[in-house]
Amino acid sequence: MPDTTGAAGLTVGQVAARLDVTVRALHHWDEIGLVRPSLRTAGGYRLYTAADLERLHRVVVYREIGLGLDRIRAVLDDPATDVPAALRAQRAQVADRVERLQRLGAGLDRMIEAHERGLPLTVEEQAGIFGPDWDPEGPAKARARYGDTAQWRQYAERAASRTPEEWRAVTAATAALDGDLASAMEAGVAPGTPEADALVERHRAVFAAYFPLTREMQVCLARTYESDPGFAAHYDTIRPGLASWFRRAVDASARAHGIDPATATWR
Template sequence: MPDDTDTDTDADAEAEAEAEAEAEADGLTVGQVSTRLGVTVRALHHWDEIGLARPSLRTAAGYRLYTAADLERLHRVVVYREIGLGLDRIRAVLDDPTADVPGALRAQRAQVAERIDRLQRLGAGLDRMIDAHERGLLLTVEEQAEVLGPGWNPDWPAQARQRYGETTQWLQYVERSAARGPEEWQAVAAAVTDLDRALGEAMDAGVAPGSPEANGLVERHREVFASYFPLTREMQVCLGRMYEADPGFAAHYDGIRPGLATWFRRIVDASARAHGIDPDTATWR
């Protein structure tokens, strides 16, 4: 294996060859053209190989040398490449006297306009995603009250971000939130309200945990909750516990029907057991 000394020697030899090339002929070396035009040596070699922009001169040692005319052509190649023309189109513009240059440029301009529009829409989407990460819910306080009802607390999204902001589920939630406006949130709120009503009616009717009716409501809860983030069965068990134990959630469900928070936890646990999950050991995963 060559050591650093060998590498330095090779670099010195190349530099000497470049200097010799400068002295031997009236032209610019590849390295000089690369620096002057801001393109890579590799690109210059490639354009030479495909016949797009070849140097007119060679030194006795075979090194490429570019004349003033060569440099002018290279400059035009760089300009057309920077505005997005492909190499084949550039060749046609430079070499084909019948080429419709204004037409080619207009077509390229249309593509650039489309790209700008796409990037602007991407930028707007990124702004919404950033806002969703920071705010959780992209609705004004007035919109929240109108869409989510008078019982909605506009401080809840900020509290949820503080509590869950580092979790995968928060990221999934904000991705969904960024894509929603008032109408979409209205649909989500309506689905939650309908589910709450169905839970209360089922409890009144004496639906037993583990019954087909109860299991259907458990599945419906998972489907509705997917509006926020995907909910596994074990995660649903954890939510059932929280609904029963957390004063805020318990007040919500028991406000629908006294004892509903506990009844809901029981039907979730029964459904989990039917799927081979022990509710006592279930974790958030």
């Protein structure tokens, strides 16, 4: 309860300081008739009495627990208002907000983890999804290499909200594409043909699980698949020479869209 000793005749500014509210709020409550100063000076200035201050204190308490001003007026002035019921209803709303905030907090934790670690999954989940040969340090290495890029931020945003089941779907789509690329190469599909171009487009669609991939970026990525020992070994395990075949297929598709592979940049 507020200390109302000597409270009679307090000015708007004094009341605002005592109750830690704004002068603007006090003026508004006065205008709508929620709490009006009972006294005025000879010069017309508003003055609050001890009773006014007590009512203001109750308004502040109810406002802090989330009641709207109309509801506060009913609680204070309407004898028919069931105050415990009103407070229980407000408590339920607060509980809903708390639950939403907890979900938001969990989402923020996952987003932070995705930005900092690259993959918000446990080591066990990673092994179960990506296979026993998966390097759990891979995402951290990628973070060290690409963490300052826009694409890493896009990837982290996707990774933060993705469930293990969704990661399994991404992994399955990637594996299916790799298998179809190998089958096309074995069947003698030439880069630049409609079948090869369709696989190139499918690669962009599958890769979009990580971040949007432009055609120029795809050219750069295919070049990395061929030149980077780790990527090249992965594709050569699927089918010897697959990385080079895919790079040629991407280059041919890029040319068909007016892009010179020799001058393509990561953009």
